[in-house]
Every structure is written in structure tokens, then in C-alpha cells.
Amino acid sequence: MDFAPVLDGFAVVLExxxxxxxxxxxxxxxxxxxxxxxxxxxxxxxxxxxxxxIEPVTAIxxxxxxxxxxxxxxxxxxxxxxxxxxxSSVVTVFDGHALARQGKAGxxxxxxxxxxxxxxxxxxxxLTFLAPLVAGFALDFGPPEYTALALLxxxxxxxxxxxxxxxxxxxxxxxxLLATVGRDMFTGGERFTFGNLDxxxxxxxxxxxxxxxxxxxxxxxLEERHTAAAAPARIANVWPxxxxxxxxxxxxxxxxxxxxxxxxxxxxxATLSSLAAYAVEKRRSKSPERFGNGAVEGVAGPETANNAAxxxxxxxxxxxxxxxxxxxxxxxxxxxxxxxxxxxxxxxxDPELFWGVVNSxxxxxxLLLIMSIPLVGLFVRILRVRPAILAPITVLITLxxxxxxxxxxxxxxxxxxxxxxxxLMKKAGFDPGPLLLAFVLGSLLEDSLRRSLLIFDGDAFAxxxxxxxxxxxAVFLLVxxxxxxxxxxxxxxxxxxxxxxxxxx
Amino acid sequence: MTTNHRVRRxxxxxxxxxxxxxxxxxxxxxxGGSAEGEDFPGDEPITILVGQDAGGSTDxxxxxxxxxxxxxxxxxxxxxxxxxANGALAAQELAGxxxxxxxxxxxxxxxxxxxxxxxxxxxxxxxxxxxxxxSLDDYVLVTAPDSGFxxxxxxxxxxxxxxxxxxxxxxxSQLSQxxxxxxxxxxxxxxxxxxxxxxxxAVLGGQVDVGSIQLGEALEQIEAGELDAIVTFxxxxxxxxxxxxxxxxxxxxxxxxxxxxxxxxxxxxxEVLEALRSAFEVAFEDEGYQxxxxxxxxxxxxVDGDEIRETWTSNLDEYRSVVExxxxxxxxxx
Numbered sequence: 138m139d140f141a142p143v144l145d146g147f148a149v150v151l152e153x154x155x156x157x158x159x160x161x162x163x164x165x166x167x168x169x170x171x172x173x174x175x176x177x178x179x180x181x182x183x184x185x186x187x188x189x190x191i192e193p194v195t196a197i198x199x200x201x202x203x204x205x206x207x208x209x210x211x212x213x214x215x216x217x218x219x220x221x222x223x224x225s226s227v228v229t230v231f232d233g234h235a236l237a238r239q240g241k242a243g244x245x246x247x248x249x250x251x252x253x254x255x256x257x258x259x260x261x262x263x264l265t266f267l268a269p270l271v272a273g274f275a276l277d278f279g280p281p282e283y284t285a286l287a288l289l290x291x292x293x294x295x296x297x298x299x300x301x302x303x304x305x306x307x308x309x310x311x312x313x314l315l316a317t318v319g320r321d322m323f324t325g326g327e328r329f330t331f332g333n334l335d336x337x338x339x340x341x342x343x344x345x346x347x348x349x350x351x352x353x354x355x356x357x358x359l360e361e362r363h364t365a366a367a368a369p370a371r372i373a374n375v376w377p378x379x380x381x382x383x384x385x386x387x388x389x390x391x392x393x394x395x396x397x398x399x400x401x402x403x404x405x406x407a408t409l410s411s412l413a414a415y416a417v418e419k420r421r422s423k424s425p426e427r428f429g430n431g432a433v434e435g436v437a438g439p440e441t442a443n444n445a446a447x448x449x450x451x452x453x454x455x456x457x458x459x460x461x462x463x464x465x466x467x468x469x470x471x472x473x474x475x476x477x478x479x480x481x482x483x484x485x486x487d488p489e490l491f492w493g494v495v496n497s498x499x500x501x502x503x504l505l506l507i508m509s510i511p512l513v514g515l516f517v518r519i520l521r522v523r524p525a526i527l528a529p530i531t532v533l534i535t536l537x538x539x540x541x542x543x544x545x546x547x548x549x550x551x552x553x554x555x556x557x558x559x560x561l562m563k564k565a566g567f568d569p570g571p572l573l574l575a576f577v578l579g580s581l582l583e584d585s586l587r588r589s590l591l592i593f594d595g596d597a598f599a600x601x602x603x604x605x606x607x608x609x610x611a612v613f614l615l616v617x618x619x620x621x622x623x624x625x626x627x628x629x630x631x632x633x634x635x636x637x638x639x640x641x642x
Numbered sequence: 643m644t645t646n647h648r649v650r651r652x653x654x655x656x657x658x659x660x661x662x663x664x665x666x667x668x669x670x671x672x673x674g675g676s677a678e679g680e681d682f683p684g685d686e687p688i689t690i691l692v693g694q695d696a697g698g699s700t701d702x703x704x705x706x707x708x709x710x711x712x713x714x715x716x717x718x719x720x721x722x723x724x725x726x727a728n729g730a731l732a733a734q735e736l737a738g739x740x741x742x743x744x745x746x747x748x749x750x751x752x753x754x755x756x757x758x759x760x761x762x763x764x765x766x767x768x769x770x771x772x773x774x775x776x777s778l779d780d781y782v783l784v785t786a787p788d789s790g791f792x793x794x795x796x797x798x799x800x801x802x803x804x805x806x807x808x809x810x811x812x813x814x815s816q817l818s819q820x821x822x823x824x825x826x827x828x829x830x831x832x833x834x835x836x837x838x839x840x841x842x843x844a845v846l847g848g849q850v851d852v853g854s855i856q857l858g859e860a861l862e863q864i865e866a867g868e869l870d871a872i873v874t875f876x877x878x879x880x881x882x883x884x885x886x887x888x889x890x891x892x893x894x895x896x897x898x899x900x901x902x903x904x905x906x907x908x909x910x911x912x913e914v915l916e917a918l919r920s921a922f923e924v925a926f927e928d929e930g931y932q933x934x935x936x937x938x939x940x941x942x943x944x945v946d947g948d949e950i951r952e953t954w955t956s957n958l959d960e961y962r963s964v965v966e967x968x969x970x971x972x973x974x975x976x
Binding site: 594 | 811
């Protein structure tokens, strides 16, 4: 492997502007991590228009900083207030808050910060070596492979993400439908445009993301009354003891690997990996009863994993141009707005961007480690900002921001429409994530499928004759059929043992 | 990439503004004549529409020129991307703008002489004024080195239908190949991609047998030996790739080039067009601009508007008759 571009990447990161934006990114990330409700996807969506005026590397460095910075920040409120700032920190509440009640909040936060740092760093190192490999391999990714990958991605997002599977599939289907609006790339025919020129090119990604995540979340959060939770005034001994560190070292190691792997997976990402890491730690433990009552591993594992995953989910995006989760979809949007061609050739064509972004994560993680320990008290104070003040400001930024992207009033209307949709979806228990991701992957899926069929001369079975697309489709079928088979098996088993079935009901 | 262009654009815009302000402070407009166009550009900024995404060749050309024109005219010149329908969307917007020279567009020849073959709704160049020609961009037919194809004859002797990647429906990339394969009697299927870069990737990875790509986008890979050039679709061998035969030399009469020109709305006053033309001429002389052309394998074609109109119109007629002769359907090519 040629390390010259990697080193050049450091030169890019160390430019004062990029360092500054990296710092801004992680600080904003920490803040939104602390604030419940406003997640990294929403924040990045809202900030998309701001990135237009700055260079692509700088913009993505900042947005990436928001993403992994939020993973640190989310921990703080989970531990101190039993109020997870992020979905990926929900499991940290169990043991983190238990530790805080025992007066060991400092230990929990310290372990989480150290775990996050290690998980993030391990993941960046792995990313550094793996991403060029994937990219080298990526030339083998033709239309059939992209078809299979997009299909699998949409399915995994719909099934793996939390909440009701049916609702997620419905949301994904709506996303696919929305992706069909606009001119047909193959024939030039217009679809669902109703003769409207604004729709001729299809719906733009940015206003949809800003509406669904930005406006939608703000509206939704206005409903929830956040009683100003009183944070503990002081946090003592932030540095974990040697025995705590020893106890959690295994968890940090396993969390790094698990987080890295789950982060790459489409539909995976920070939330899933933190849940999985917690389950793994609990299962491995010799004394699982400690979990929920202040087990240090219960904080270390998930916190390490969510950070590792936040980093590794950049791999499919930067190498294949496939966003693995909703936040990555928004960052993908940022790259599109910047005119960056994300795909297999990014590492070679634009090494400065690629390595600049990757290497900025080392710096960002160090900044976060430095900030998160002494500045905890400061960040907790942010919680006192009332939503009544924060919400109107954010809405204003969103609406002004979206206008600046294309100088289009139509985009403002789109944001409002999708903001309402996002709000209603959340109220009805639909996660807007699958919708957005399916929207992004929808045109890729359709175009790749049609290209493949042109290449195969209409032979649909040819998908199975190519190793990569064949394997991906086999995995797709497995994921689809697994629940069916499992439920068939349980039904048969319960039919054999009628007493059990009563218990199940 | 586009990185520096934005920054530079703001810088030039700022510089232009300062200049304009200082000129205004020097005592108003000379003459203060009532005839429209006489005091062009005044202190109003100029917008150049681009019908393609930021970062593409058309966009880069527009940004490169915007800088020089802004320096010359002393007003900010900004590039606004309005991508869609191969530029038809931007052309439509241009038609609706005031004919005062403050909104221009970098118009792609393919929209004038290829898109109408695929889509009847394509804009007509008779509805616009043409300020000046800009440059020519050649198409080159490339293949992966391990494909076993190195001449058009090899493709004809493949013994199977071949697949060719195009940069989209109704583009020069599609037309050049359709015409070549029709004349060479090669059974071939078009696979449209979304622009030059994805097409290049598909050819590199052997997903399609061949692809026609703009020279500037493929030159680096050809020189590095990652791609083999089969023919170029130029009239004469482009200086950037002088050892590759043209399709005409190979016996197929299908010159297809991408040409670009600056358009203004219909009925823009002559004085304004004249002022704009001389500003662009100064911008063309800039060394930075010429180096840019060299770097992107663009051949200067700074002819006047009438010549552009004439060439483009005859191109359209010629292509229309060949396409009919060979029964090529660019639009519904499924």
C-alpha cells in the first residue's frame, strides 16, 4: 500500500481552516449529542446549506465531526440524567446511570470517553487499510452488483432498524416511490411531474432530508415537555480506576471489532452496534446480574461500539457510494451538493478529500477526548436552553438554508411538506430513516437494474451468474426468508407443545 | 475538482464589486445615454447559467470564463447551475430572462444538434442570441486493455452483440457510437450511465465492452495505460491524442464533437452582445484559461455567433438524415 496519499491527507487536515472546522464539527456534535431530540442526522441536514460556501474536504470534515461527536455527547446525558441524547446511547442508560447513582458518574463518563476514543481510533486504522482494498475491488462492481447491493441495503435498513418492521418496510416503499418522480433517465419520458418544471428532475435530496429530519424532529420534539432535569452539580474523579479499566478492557476490544463490522453493514451503524455490544457483554459476563446495576463493561462495550461504527460506516459511502444509514445518506447529500463523485474512484481521483476526511477523525477523536472529560459540566448546562427558544431558531435556519442551496422557493415548500410528513410519521411510529435511505438508493436501484438487464440482454437469471451479485442476492433471500422460516418453525413447535403456545400468547 | 473555484469566485466577485463601486464613485455613467445597452453592464452583476452539475466540464469552463469576464467588465459574474434534461431546463430559464445581457448561459452543442433527435421538446437555437463560441471537446471510444478489442474491426468480429456505455440519452457519446456501430454493421446495445465519470468506471471495470467519453475525462487513464483508445470521433486527429485514428480515417464518416457557446436571450441589443463578445475575447486570451483548455484537452473554437449558428444547424440536419438513414432511435433505445 502506498502511504504517500495517507500522509498528504494529514497535511490537508492540519491546514488551519480544516482544523477549525473539525473543532466546530465535534463541538456541535457534542452539543447535539447532549440535546435529546436533535440527532446528528437532523443537525447535518440542517447545516447542509452552510457547507456550500466552503471546500468539500472542509465541509465533510465538519459534518463527520458532528456525527462521531454526537456519539460522545449522547453518553453524557444518558449517564447523568438517564436521558439518552442519542438513540445510540440508549443502552448506556442502564449501567451508566446506575453508576451515577452510586456516585461513580465520573467513572462511567471516563470509561465511555476512553472506550469511544479507542473504538474510534481502531476503526479509523482499519478504515485506512480496508477502504483502499474495497475501492480496488470496486471496479468489479458493475450495474448488477449495485442492483443487488441497493436491494440488500434497502431491505436491511427496513428490517434491522428498530421499531416495527412492517412500518419500516412501508416507509421504505414510500421512499422508493418518491425516487421515481422526474425524468426517466433511459427514455427521457416524464414521470409524476404533472407538467411541473420543478419536478422535471425529480425531487431533490436536500429539502427532503432537511424536512424529514430537521423540521420533522423539531416539530415532534416541541410536543414533548422536557422538564428541566437537574444535573448533578459536580462530577468527581473522572479518571476511572485501574481496576475499572482492567475490567472494561475486554469490553472495549470486543466493542471496537463489533462496532467496526456492524458499522459497515447497510442498515447497521451506531445504534445497532451499541445494542449488540451490550448484549454481547451481558452474555459473556460471568456475573450477568451486575448488568443494570452499574457494570462498567455495560458502559464500555456499547460506547466503544457506537463510535467504532460511526467511523466505519464511512467505508461503504466513500468507496461504493452507498450510504449505510440515514446519517450517511445525509452526508452523501452533502457530497452531491459539493459536486464530489462518490464511488470507487474517489480514493484515486480525489485522495485529498478521502484521506483528509479519514485522517481528520484522528484529530477529532483526540479533541473529543480532551473536551469530554473536563468540559462535561459545561455541556450539561446546555440542557437548560429551553426548546421554546431553540426550536424557532432552528426552523428559521432550516428554511433560509434550504433556499440558499438552489435559490428555489419550491424547495422551501418541499421542506415544509416533508417536515409535516416527518412529524406525522414519527407520531404514528414510523421511522423516517428507511424512507430517506430508500429514496437515495431508489434511483440507484432502478437505474442499475435497467442497465443490468440491458447488459444481460433481458436475462434476469444472469444476476446469479456473477459471484458478487449472486452472493448478495443469496444473502437478500436469506434475510427475506429467515423470519418466515423461523415463524413456521415456532408454529410447528408450538403445535407440538400446546402449553407453550399459551404462554407465548 | 471544484474546490478552489468557489473560493476564487467569491474573491473575484468581491474584487469586481470593489471595482464597480470605485467606478461609480468616479462620477456616474459616461454619456448617460437613453439607448438601452449603451451603459452595459452598469453595476448589475451577470449570471451565467449552466445546465449541468457543478464539477462537470461545462461547469468548469463557465467558471473559468466567469473570472476573466468579471475582471474585464468590472461587475461580479456568477455561475448558477440549473442541471436537468441535458441543459434544456437551463435553456428554458434563459429564454424567460430579460434580454439585457445580465443572464447568459454556456450552451452545449449536443443540446442544439443531438437532443432534438431524441426529444421533440428540445429548445431551438433560433430562440436565442449567440455571443461567441468557446471550445470543442472530442469524444473518444475507449475500452479496457484486457477486452481484446483494439480496432473497430475487432468489435465487428466479436461474434456476439457488444454493449456500449453512453454518458446519457441524447448525448454525443450516444450518437457517436450509434452512428459508428450502425455504419460498421455491429450489433450493439446502448447502456446509458449518468455522466462521464460513471461511464468511465464501467468501461474500466469491463462492465460494458466500450464507451464513448469526452477526451478530457479519459486522457489521464489512456496515458496511464488503464484504457485503450480505439478511435476518436473528431474531424481531424486532436493534438492531445495524435496517435489514435479518427473514425473518419477508419472508414466511418461520423464526426461528433461537443461544442460549447455562450448564449443570451433573444433580442438582446447588439451593443450589449458586442460588449459581451469583447469581454469574452479578453477572457480567452488569459494564460490561465489557455492552460485550462490544454489540461482538459479542449480545442479553442472562439468563432462568432453566426458561425456557431450555421455549424450547429447544419450538424442537426446532417445527423437527422444519417439517423433516419440507419433507423437509429436515440430516445426509446430500450
